[in-house]
Amino acid sequence: MTYFLVFAIACGITFLITPTIRYVGLKFSVIDKKNTRKIHTKIVTRFGGLGIYIGFIFALLTLFTVRFGFGNLEFTSLWAIVMASTMILILGMYDDARGADAKVKFFVQILAAVLLINSGFLVKVISIPWGGALHLGIFSIPVTILWLVGVTNAINLIDGLDGLAAGIVFICSLGLFCKFLMFGAFLPAFFAVALAGACLGFLKYNFFPAKIFMGDTGSMFLGFSIAALAIWTGYKTTTAIILLVPIIALGIPILDTFLALVRRITRKQSPFHADKEHLHHILLKKKFTEKQVVYIFWAITLFLNIIACSFIVFG
Secondary structure (H helix, E strand, C coil), rough: CCHHHHHHHHHHHHHHCCCCCHHHHHHCCECCCCCCCCCCCCCCEECHHHHHHHHHHHHHCCCCCCCCCHHHHHHHHHHHHHHHHHHHHHHHHHHHCCCCCHHHHHHHHHHHHHHHHHHCCCCCCCCCCCEEEEEHHHHHHHHHHHHHHHHHHHHHHHCCCHHHHHHHHHHHHHHHHHHHHHHHCCHHHHHHHHHHHHHHHHHHHCCCCCCCCCHHHHHHHHHHHHHHHHHHHHHHHHCCCCCHHHHHHHHHCCCCCCCHHHHHCCCCCCCHHHCCCCHHHHHHHHCCCCHHHHHHHHHHHHHHHHHHHHHHHHH
């Protein structure tokens, strides 16, 4: 019942606050500017990620007010993620409102990753399904930073169609929720279900045709949060982290990012060069509708999350 309460609060608050955020975004002209890469043709504000964040935080505060104390070590671990992801949220808000240089984005993302690492969130061992483990040693810190920054930008890059990123993070959050229950990691499970609830509340306004976009405010916040969630279990339980599980669960955005990097480097372009050749663009060129592409990616993500959870059960 407590899990359901956290989910419902996150979903309800996001659902209620998003229209106000949409009004404020339009009033202050924080809009998604049309260009050759954009699919939409209408004026849409891109501050929606703030609504996701407010619903998510409100749910966690309610959880600790009615269920937990505020002085235990688990609480410290939880808010380490909240503080780091809030840094990413502020970066996204600035980028949506004013525009941020790629170097600035990476600097803040790495800084947030270091904050988490300093709080103990470090990938030291990667478990391999069906036995074996890879000890990272001196590579633990760079691998952790690469994971956090990589997933943050992967979700940012996949956010190209109405409801796509929010739906993918919703599904992956529920997948991680199941993973945490299997591990007996109950506090991370609350974090995951709050994130899922906020995404669902936002989807009411973000699904085709979108009335509001999450912008970098939302996509980077969600990307960083879910990346941090994926390595939380390894920190708080005796089970070595199975990094393969979240890699499979986040297969679509990770594959899209990898292909984009290969494509741009092969063409001797900057890795930050924007183009219209992401996976969803390719399907649109194949005459799939925007809704169909989103449904396809949601279905694939759900299938991958089922596979990922099966590694925990049978691995």
